[in-house]
Amino acid sequence: MKYLCPTCDKEVAVGTHCPRCTKISSPKPRERKSWEQEETADGLDLPDEDFDYDDFIAREFGKAPHRKTSIAWYWYLVAVALLTLMIIGIFR
Template identity: 45%
Template sequence: MPRGAVACDDCGACAKSGWKENREVYDGLDLPDDDDFDYDEFVSREFGAAKPRRGMNRELFWRWVAAIVLAVMVLGYLVAAF
């Protein structure tokens, strides 16, 4: 754009609003319609499906930790009582 230009001569946008009244239709760009767009399918295609985790999940891990801590506390109480 030339220096001091108020609007783009190439696209013909209005200097006040920035919009062009007679805009071209962008059919050749292959843009998806908003109604046809499936976000979950897009994420799966772009990033791949989530891989199943191996081993214990966090909830099971913390349950085992709680059970072991409780068992150690009960065992400590019983040893100290006798």
């Protein structure tokens, strides 16, 4: 016995899946594959088991501590200057 596939109108033996539509619906594992690839790509940006916290700290704070401190002082002085100007403007 055969029937016409309601999706593609192809003659298919009863009790079996339409081979044409099975091929069309097979992108499911493909989607999974691309999803897995994206997941792997995302994982590359994130620190994994290889992440060395001590090394990270050494790199972040060991390379240019003076530069970081000078930037912090600069913005601290700017903030204080702005606040002083605002207070002077309010109480004038």
